[in-house]
Amino acid sequence: MNELLHALTSTEGILIGTLVPFLFVLTVVVFVHEMGHYLVGRACGIGVNAFSIGFGPELxxxxxxxxxxxxxxxxxxxxxxxxxxxxxxxxxxTDPETAGLSEAERKVAFHTQPVWKRAATVFAGPLFNFLLTIAVFAVLFAAYGRYVAEPMVASVTAGSPAAEAGIMPGDRFVSVDGEKVETFADVQRLVSGRAGDAITFVMLRDGKDVTVVATPRLMEQQDALGNKVQVAIIGVVNNQEVGQPRLVTYTPVQALGVAVEETGHIIERTGQFLKRFAVGREDKCQLGGPVKIAGMAGQAAKLGFEWLVQLVALLSVGIGILNLLPIPPLDGGHLLFYAVEAVIRRPVSERMMEAMYRTGFLLVLGFMGFVFWNDLFGC
Incomplete structure (x- = not known):
């Protein structure tokens, strides 16, 4: 009995080591998302009956x-x-139930508001998720700075895409598919999600620009939280001697700018992943649900509070992006209805909305089932 209690309540156990960090991460992300809806809705003069964290019976x-x-x-x-x-x-x-509202309630009812107010209120949830990510990154960059390394090639793996393309030790990356790079992390960011794509690299060699084309290949690696991830690589290595890693510090204003930029990169990479996943070009095991997130939260908590906060930032931006997908009942589905309403100057018919909602609801349920299967059995 004591062993079971210890397994549940120790910092290495399920309760304190995994469940508590998971609930912390999820609650912060959900609270900020819903607070976005609430604050903008109130600012637009819309009345609010309830603000709930969680579902089911009230505690x-x-x-x-x-x-x-x-x-x-x-x-x-x-x-x-x-x-x-x-x-x-x-x-x-056009819900007939709204006919029972009093005159005062109708003035502040969600459905009686102009379409722009409804759209702003719905969009505010994902927007606040993005703002949370920016805020977390800004604080971390201002407090700790970040290490960067020069975009240099120390060595090239034999038989790798880089070797086949003619990239050589001592080369310096100038651009990747036309995008200028300043650090080795920039190169990794632009390559890591593009397995199978022919990418054009401009390299500086002996004072001259050399253009090569390499096609990254997937390789299984472990991330900082111990998860196995599939990452596209070209097979170049950077080391301390040629990369000359250094700590870059930022003022609060600079940190905010870098945080916005970093959040934009994450949104871009996530969108790229979703498009590739939809056509079968990404590993299904890269997607996980609550079980995987709980495991990541537990690992992050062991590494320190700042790691847990970074997980909050990453999950927040992911939730924001998913909610903007144009699928009812997600926020993006409602925004799609409002966009159509703005164009045709009348609400979408209730029959059409219900049909699309049912279809979207089945898609969301299917996605949830898919990630749960991945969590428990598939990967």
Whole structure:
């Protein structure tokens, strides 16, 4: 019995070592996402009935002076903001249930607002996720700076794409597919998600630019959290002698600019991954669900709080991107409806919205099942 209790409650155990970090990461990301909906909705004059972290039975809660019920629920895998008049999952503006609202409620009901207010409120959730990522990176860059290395080639792996392309030790990367690079991390970023793509590299050799083409290949590696990941490489190595790694420090303003840039790179790489995944060019095991995230949270917590905060930033931007996919019932699906409404100058028919919602809901359920399968059995 004591051994079981220790396994559950020690910092290496399931409860403290994995579940608590997982709930911390997920709660922060969900809270910020829903707070985006809430704050922008309130700013647009929309009434809010409830702000919930989690689903299912309420554990604790209170009502604020505006009549909003703030609550923590038993199933901590998400959250929601319920606006006045928001009667169903499709957020249909023609829902007959809204006919029962009082005149005062109709003035602040979600469906009676102009389409731009509804769109702004919906978009605010993913936007706040991106802002959270920027804020975390800005603080980390300002507090710790970051190490960078010159984009130099110390050695080339025999038989690698780089060797076949004619890249040589002592070469310096100038650009990758037309994008200028300043650090070796820039090269890794531009190559790592493009397995099978022919990439043009401009190298500086003996004072002259040399253009070569190499096609990265997938290689299994371990990331900092111990996860096995498939990364595209060309087979060049950078070391301390030629890379001359150095710590770059930033003022708060500089850190903010670098954080915006880094967040943009993550969004770009994630979009690139999703497009390649959709056509079968990415490893399915790269996608994981709650079980994988919980494991990563536990590993990050062991490495230190700053690692856990970085995981929050990465998960936040991922949640923001996924929610912008134009699939009901995700935020992007609602934004698609509002875009159509703005063009045709009338709401999409309730029948069409419900049909698309059901289809989208099945797609979301299928995706959730897929990542759960990956977590438990597939990978």
């Amino acid at each position: 604790i809660g209170f009502n604020d002076r505006h009549g909003t019920r703030w609550k923590l629920c038993a199933i901590p895998l998400g959250g929601y903001v319920k606006f006045v008049g928001d009667m169903n999952a499709t957020s249909s503006p």
